[in-house]
């Protein structure tokens with residue numbers, strides 16, 4: 001039978017301690033609702049004495065969120081414990097979480113107390129809290145740098161005073177997994193009354209080991225893990241909830257542990273916390289990063305299309321994402337490109353696929369990623385089987401606010417020769433189209449309509465493509481053309497030439 005690990009979420013307390021991550025009351029209530037939906041066992045809703053706003057939000061969460069224990073942090077001081085209790089007393093299942101540092105460094109320089117004084121204060125304040133609330137957690141702050149023998153003594157004392165959970169924090173992310181699990185085993189073997197309390201761990205990520213240390217501690221017998229959504233928290237953050245849960249679920253064969261968390265709610269909780277704090281996870285963040293289920297490389301895409309398990313150890317659906325993401329870019333291969341064309345409803349011949357794939361690779365060299373709209377634009381903007389009687393080879397424009405625009409355009413003609421002409425115009429687009437007219441002798445062509453739209457613009461516009469649409473007419477008949485490029489003069493030249501090629505094809509003659 002898999003062992004049940006309690007998930008103690010401290011996004012609203014330690015997570016909020018990350019610089020710039022303060023949340024308002026409404027945000028906190030929404031995050032708390034998300035956490036309840038996720039199925040965490042305990043929500044640490046805040047530090048009630050920290051400010052009137054913190055008190056109010058802890059109280060609001062305690063009053064409205066059901067089916068979960070609601071905790072408030074407090075120093076080992078009567079006034080803090082009173083504030084914590086007053087904020088959480090209406091919760092369905094309230095918990096006072098009080099703490100005191102036990103490392104020589106913290107005791108001497110921060111608390112200015114001897115170990116004996118710290119012991120006495122810890123025991124006294126746990127007893128005080130236990131008088132108010134049936135569920136008291138005590139944390140030995142900076143445990144991983146504390147003397148184990150002193151810790152055993154404090155733990156025994158606070159359990160006797162009524163603590164039902166004893167938390168062993170790696171406050172500054174200093175621990176190493178083997179060492180940290182040895183510490184937990186040491187506590188289990190040396191504290192006589194340890195069976196009367198749940199052992200909890202609370203690991204920070206200063207050296208990137210927050211999750212590894214938490215899991216090592218669980219293997220050594222810890223039954224509660226404290227963590228935050230997206231790994232938010234003081235300095236480099238806390239152990240990330242989603243990583244802990246997905247480690248336990250994905251490697252259940254190894255850990256043989258489970259939690260109450262419904263992993264399919266992870267994605268929504270992650271997004272909710274990002275929205276509330278204004279802090280987005282980095283794209284390569286495990287489990288919830290934008291790239292966690294994205295594949296760009298052709299070899300990976302081919303493998304995933306054949307069998308997702310080739311490159312996915314967990315499914316996007318398992319964290320609540322509808323599907324994985326095939327990102328088309330310069331590393332992508334033909335299999336993924338063809339699959340996307342079919343998905344977008346473009347069924348093309350083998351020959352056309354080959355030429356579209358070539359165009360796609362050229363585009364991918366210019367853009368970081370190629371979106372579905374880019375692909376649509378590629379398909380509608382390509383020749384569509386109409387022979388390219390005239391093809392753009394290159395162009396150079398010279399334009400500005402105080403000079404007449406000039407454009408030099410070179411076309412590849414049907415017989416493979418290259419012809420180049422220069423023209424002036426009313427702006428770079430006009431000059432370029434005039435140069436084309438000079439090459440093909442197109443004086444009878446009338447430009448009926450021209451529109452340009454930007455597709456897939458990012459916030460900065462850096463990756464945008466211009467999609468030009470042109471209608472030309474001659475002798476009362478008209479033809480359309482479209483072209484796509486990251487350069488709007490180029491997209492317009494391509495659109496113009498595609499309309500001219502359509503006309504030439506239909507009239508069966510070169511101009």
Ligand SMILES: CC(=O)SCCNC(=O)CCNC(=O)[C@H](O)C(C)(C)COP(=O)(O)OP(=O)(O)OC[C@H]1O[C@@H](n2cnc3c(N)ncnc32)[C@H](O)[C@@H]1OP(=O)(O)O
Pocket residue numbers: 014017047049050051074075076077099100101110111112141171234
């Ligand atoms: C590892 C952690 O994450 S611990 C939680 C950290 N989070 C926070 O600090 C956020 C909320 N904090 C606050 O709003 C404020 O710091 C308050 C309201 C708690 C206290 O504010 P102030 O009274 O102005 O004290 P200040 O923060 O400057 O100093 C901390 C005081 O608490 C004492 N202290 C620190 N930890 C504890 C503790 N666990 N129990 C009792 N006293 C403690 C310090 O020794 C210091 O005491 P002193 O004022 O007698 O020198």
Ligand SMILES: CC(C)C(=O)C(=O)O
Pocket residue numbers: 014073099139140141142167169170171172202204
């Ligand atoms: C108060 C405790 C649990 C803490 O946040 C830490 O030690 O990091």
